[in-house]
Amino acid sequence: MTIQNRRVVMRQHPQGEVGAGDFEMQSAALPGLSDGDILVRNLYLSLDPYMRLRMRPGRSYQPPMQVGDIMPAQTVGEVIESRAASVPKGALVVARAGWQDYAAVPAASVRVIDAALGPVSTALGVLGMPGVTAHYGLLHLGRPKPGQTVVVSAASGAVGSIVGQIAKLKGCRAVGIAGGEKKCRYVVEELGFDACVDYRSPDFQKQLEAATPDRVDVDFENVGGMVMDAVLSRLNDYARVVLCGVISDYEAPIQDGARNAATNGVTRVRELLVNRASLQAFIISEHPEHWAPAFADLAQWLKEGKIKYREDIAQGLENAPAAFMKMLKGGNFGKQLVKLQ
Ligand SMILES: NC(=O)c1ccc[n+]([C@@H]2O[C@H](COP(=O)([O-])OP(=O)(O)OC[C@H]3O[C@@H](n4cnc5c(N)ncnc54)[C@H](OP(=O)(O)O)[C@@H]3O)[C@@H](O)[C@H]2O)c1
Structure with a gap:
């Protein structure tokens, strides 16, 4: 046939x-x-x-x-x-x-x-590449300690939703950033983050400050641009910026001369210096050794009802x-x- x-x-x-x-x-x-x-x-x-x-x-x-x-x-x-x-x-x-x-x-x-x-x-989501990305990026690069504050952007999405839930399991304060009230409500009420800030709201920066009273120890960065810039302004001493993605930049015009501040406004590089912060980017397909241990944790947490998707x-x-x-x-x-x- x-x-x-x-x-x-x-x-x-x-x-x-x-x-x-x-x-x-x-x-x-x-x-x-x-x-x-x-x-x-x-x-x-x-x-x-x-x-x-x-x-x-x-x-x-x-x-x-x-x-x-x-x-x-x-x-x-x-x-x-x-x-x-x-x-x-x-x-x-x-x-x-x-x-x-x-x-x-x-x-x-x-x-x-x-x-x-x-x-x-779920083999394409929580028990797949996005789940492993969250697990590896947060635990191996972010290295959060109990009581520390983890901020994650695109917080209701495939990667971000798992990052914040793992942060909670590790005893951290989890703060999400997402687009719109509906997504933010889901992130707090369903996923159990401590707070979620809508980056489209006019007082986004002020809301982020209120949500991070002890500043930010781990920035799990999925978005880049003005969202990342706002989080950089809240870094703590020795903070870790885990550069997972910069989705706000993926559709920038091919002629980079036309870049605009709304999507590419990362200006606060000084914050990395004065906070002695690290920034580490990664591509999860380059870390095959991490996939099996990540799947083991994620499957266990899913079975125990400790993470939702x-x-x-x-x-x-x-x-x-x-x-x-x-x-x-x-x-x-x-x-x-x-x-x-
Ligand atoms: N490094 C790696 O190996 C690796 C692996 C997987 C994923 N990633 C990265 O992780 C990020 C999230 O991926 P995902 O699969 O979990 O996708 P996702 O979060 O499920 O979906 C993408 C989300 O990005 C947000 N977004 C889109 N355009 C935006 C903009 N201009 N400004 C702010 N937010 C915007 C939207 O959420 P809001 O409505 O909340 O804005 C959208 O729902 C992406 O940057 C992706 O490239 C990296």
Whole structure:
């Protein structure tokens, strides 16, 4: 039987904000499998901010995408055909399959999921890359001590929501920053943060000061720009800035001369100096040794009801571009996924 496969490719490099015209849906017959490969029917597609970085031309931590490349993504899927003894037909796997309904991938490149740990979609969120990012960034780079204050931006999102909850488990004061009252209420009332500040509110800086009376020991930075600048003004002596992401900058125009202060307003570098603070950036895929211990902790906390998660699920591959564009503007509320089948 020949399977027709739909996939989404990058039609052109976006100029500034991503638009529908930057994507193209294609359809093609699936090629046969080689020895060692498996055929995966994708069930959920993960949409993540890093994909926007990959769409930018120029130097980055990975080579940029070329026009015509399939959009990158991790998926959760079911193995429907296998030419590898290690991953049999019927297994559920996380694969770097991209934005498509099916994918033929090497069996050695996938992670087999234990479905007993939770709904399979969690393998792309709390029990997946975002969860490990939160765990590694906070515990290994942030090194929070009980009683210290941890601030995290994009606090209702996939990474930020887990950072604040781990901070609470470690006896810290957890302060979130998020866009809008609804997200802030969720962060405090559902996730148990001590406070959450809406960065869109006109007195954001004042609210942040009130929420951090003992200043800030760990800034888990997901946003950059004016949000990061405000947190820098609250640093404590020997604070740790964990630079996880700068999403406010991902859609900046390619010609950097046009950068504007609203998205790129990090000016308070002096605060790093006078507080003898450290700033460490990281990319979680470069720390494979940390994934298994992080999964062990996260699965245990999830089982014990000590951490919660939220998902925002779009329906159908054809709606992936719109869901991606929405996420980049903060329109998602929780881990952004696309349900494919
Ligand atoms: N270093 C790594 O290895 C690694 C791994 C995973 C993720 N990350 C980074 O972690 C960050 C969060 O990723 P995620 O997957 O958890 O996404 P997410 O928080 O679930 O979704 C993105 C959120 O970013 C916020 N946002 C978007 N544009 C913004 C802007 N201009 N200013 C302020 N906030 C904005 C929005 O929340 P609000 O509505 O609250 O603004 C939006 O909901 C991203 O920067 C991502 O690149 C890094």
